[in-house]
Amino acid sequence: xxxxxxxxxxxxxxxxxxxxxxxxxxxxxxxxxxxxxxxxxxxxxxxxxxxxxxxxxxxxxxxxxxxxxxxxxxxxxxxxxxxxxxxxxxxxxxxxxxxxxxxxxxxxxxxxxxxxxxxxxxxxxxxxxxxxxxxxxxxxxxxxxxxxxxxxxxxxxxxxxxxxxxxxxxxxxxxxxxxxxxxxxxxxxxxxxxxxxxxxxxxxxxxxxxxxxxxxxxxxxxxxxxxxxxxxxxxxxxxxxxxxxxxxxxxxxxxxxxxxxxxxxxxxxxxxxxxxxxxxxxxxxxxxxxxxxxxxxxxxxxxxxxxxxxxxxxxxxxxxxxxxxxxxxxxxxxxxxxxxxxxxxxxxxxxxxxxxxxxxxxxxxxxxxxxxxxxxxxxxxxxxxxxxxx
Ligand code: FAD
Numbered sequence: 001x002x003x004x005x006x007x008x009x010x011x012x013x014x015x016x017x018x019x020x021x022x023x024x025x026x027x028x029x030x031x032x033x034x035x036x037x038x039x040x041x042x043x044x045x046x047x048x049x050x051x052x053x054x055x056x057x058x059x060x061x062x063x064x065x066x067x068x069x070x071x072x073x074x075x076x077x078x079x080x081x082x083x084x085x086x087x088x089x090x091x092x093x094x095x096x097x098x099x100x101x102x103x104x105x106x107x108x109x110x111x112x113x114x115x116x117x118x119x120x121x122x123x124x125x126x127x128x129x130x131x132x133x134x135x136x137x138x139x140x141x142x143x144x145x146x147x148x149x150x151x152x153x154x155x156x157x158x159x160x161x162x163x164x165x166x167x168x169x170x171x172x173x174x175x176x177x178x179x180x181x182x183x184x185x186x187x188x189x190x191x192x193x194x195x196x197x198x199x200x201x202x203x204x205x206x207x208x209x210x211x212x213x214x215x216x217x218x219x220x221x222x223x224x225x226x227x228x229x230x231x232x233x234x235x236x237x238x239x240x241x242x243x244x245x246x247x248x249x250x251x252x253x254x255x256x257x258x259x260x261x262x263x264x265x266x267x268x269x270x271x272x273x274x275x276x277x278x279x280x281x282x283x284x285x286x287x288x289x290x291x292x293x294x295x296x297x298x299x300x301x302x303x304x305x306x307x308x309x310x311x312x313x314x315x316x317x318x319x320x321x322x323x324x325x326x327x328x329x330x331x332x333x334x335x336x337x338x339x340x341x342x343x344x345x346x347x348x349x350x351x352x353x354x355x356x357x358x359x360x361x362x363x364x365x366x367x368x369x370x371x372x373x374x375x376x377x378x379x380x381x382x383x384x385x386x387x388x389x390x
Contacts, residue, residue, distance in 0.1 A: 003028050004089065006261050009299045015306055016078065023060075023079045027086035030059055035090035039213060040351045043091070046208070048215040050173065052094065057128035061087060061098040063106040065247075070110060070118055071126030078309035081254035089258035092361035093214030099255070100169045101125060103248035105132030105178050108190055111243065112235035117192065121176065133174035135165035135193075135219045136241045142167075143374050144389075146238050150181040150221065152191065159183075159231070161191060161224040167368070171217030172204040178232075179219065180241045190232035190240050199224040210364040246319045249369050250312060253325035256333035256365055257301045259358040263333075263340035264294045266353055270344050281343070290339040297332040304328060320382035327375035330366040337362055 003025065013021065034055055042049045056062060064080040066072025073079070080102075088095035106125050109117055124130040141147040150163025161181060171177070177193045177200075193200055199222040204215060232240070268291055271282030281287050308325050311317040337359035341348035349356050366372050374389075381387050 003032065004262075004265065006085075006089075007264060007295055007298050008302075009295055010303065012299075012302050012306055016082075019075075020079055020082055023075065024082040024086055027059055027061065027083050028089075030055060031086055031090040035087075035094055039091045039094070040354070040357065043093070043212040043357050044351060046206075046212040048093070048097070048173070048213060053097075053128040053131065056094075056098055057126060059083075061102070062126050062128055063102040063110075063122070066102070066106050066110050066122065066126065071123035072106065072110075076309075077250065077312035078306065080251060081305055081309050084251040084255035085258035085261075087258065088255035089262045091213055091357065092255070092259055092365050093211045095251075095255045095258070096169050096211060096214045096365075097131075099248045099251050100134055101128070101132055103251055104134030104244045105176070107247050108134075108178050108232060108235075108240065108244050109192070112190060112232040112240060114229075114233050116229070117232070121192070130175040131170055131173060132176045132178060133168050133170040133219070134241075134244065135168050135171075135177050135179040136245075137165060137167050139164060139166045143371060145180070145241065146188075148180065148182060148188070150179065151183070152181050152189075152226070153184050154228075155225070157228050158225045159191070159228060161193065161221040161226055163221050165219040167205065168202075168217055168219050169211075169214055169368075171202045171219055172215040174202070177202075177219055178244075179221070187236050188238055188240065189236055191226055192230040192232070193219070193221070193224060193226055194230075197224050197226060208364075210360045212360075242319070245369055246322050249322050249326040250308065250317070252365060252369055253301075253308065253322065253329040254305045256329045256362060257298060257305065259362060260294070260298055260301070260329075260333035260336040263337045263355050263358050264291070264298060266355055267291060267294070267340035267343040270347070270353075274345075287343055290343055294336045294339060297336060301325075301329050301332055318382075320378055323370065323375040323378040326369065327372055327379075330362065331372060334359070334362045334366050 060073035064073035064075045068074040109121050152159040152161040179191045179193050201220045202217045204217045271287050274281050340355045
């Protein structure tokens with residue numbers, strides 16, 4: 001009963017099934033119990049709260065749309081979106097961990113892996129017994145991953161992997177890494193690298209002011225000998241990693257609206273209680289403008305996400321539509337967090353309230369999985385047929 005009530009100005013709950021609402025409320029309950037009490041401290045200490053991993057697995061947050069025979073949740077995309085929304089209302093770093101595990105590690109193994117790979121990895125990833133990470137970005141190739149230099153060459157029944165990946169979420173503690181690298185012909189392939197393989201290290205990236213409860217690191221490959229059976233057999237080229245990103249970006253479009261809801265809810269309560277000049281600051285027009293615009297943007301994004309979820313369930317969502325939703329949600333959530341922080345005045349910069357934490361987290365989310373600029377260029381290309389990237 002005392003659960004967070006999400007803003008629902010256009011009665012979007014009426015569009016959801018009882019199962020959707022059940023999944024959402026289960027994750028909401030869990031976030032309240034397991035995340036809210038510890039997250040501020042974890043961020044202040046810049047540590048990933050690894051004790052939450054089994055709980056995330058039990059809730060079905062790792063691979064919600066992967067079929068149950070492989071340990072996944074077998075749920076639809078709206079349920080997946082709602083889960084990400086609730087996790088990110090807790091913290092973007094926690095949602096990032098789930099996104100990486102489900103969309104960037106389990107999804108490629110499920111979609112492009114052999115039956116042996118699926119059976120070996122998916123059930124353990126679904127419970128969180130094994131955690132994974134996704135290595136695409138390199139020090140010199142971020143927005144332009146096709147230029148990657150990480151590569152492997154054949155050596156009998158193994159390949160020898162060399163190169164480095166940067167900014168990799170979950171890297172410091174991951175048991176496996178899905179790494180995108182070029183073969184001798186320059187074709188991008190997915191390789192499953194396991195911790196413990198000689199020459200494979202994962203140094204942690206320190207000093208972040210954003211996503212402090214998420215562990216980020218590098219993947220360094222120094223002549224790593226990987227069995228050929230660890231190559232994902234059913235994909236080649238950039239469409240492999242890009243299809244994983246489409247799945248994760250879809251979750252982000254929902255997720256950041258969870259963070260935005262938390263900022264809006266916090267700012268609205270504060271504005272009604274805090275008095276200046278003898279009246280609540282929520283009574284001033286300038287405060288109302290901020291709050292009214294927040295709820296308008298949240299509502300527009302909720303509708304876009306819901307419709308995108310329906311299209312995804314029908315197999316009709318395009319990567320460009322997902323780009324538009326990811327970009328829109330991140331932009332409005334970032335603005336909502338900044339406005340909420342203003343409404344809270346000085347209190348807005350403290351850890352007493354979640355707003356500044358969300359605001360700083362969202363600066364990463366608007367950049368990773370395709371930057372704000374890159375997603376605009378994807379829309380531009382989609383509507384004009386002209387590529388403005390190069
Ligand atoms: P750059 O590509 O150097 O871009 C810098 C700026 O130039 C941006 O504003 C960009 O929009 C702009 N720009 C670039 N090209 C163009 C163009 N053609 N036209 C207009 N503007 C352009 N990567 C992974 O592979 N796995 C992960 O798990 C992962 N986790 C991450 C976690 C965090 C906390 C962060 C910050 C990043 C993570 N990333 C991960 C990397 C992320 O995806 C990249 O940071 C992102 O793709 C941008 O690349 P870049 O940082 O190299 O920026």
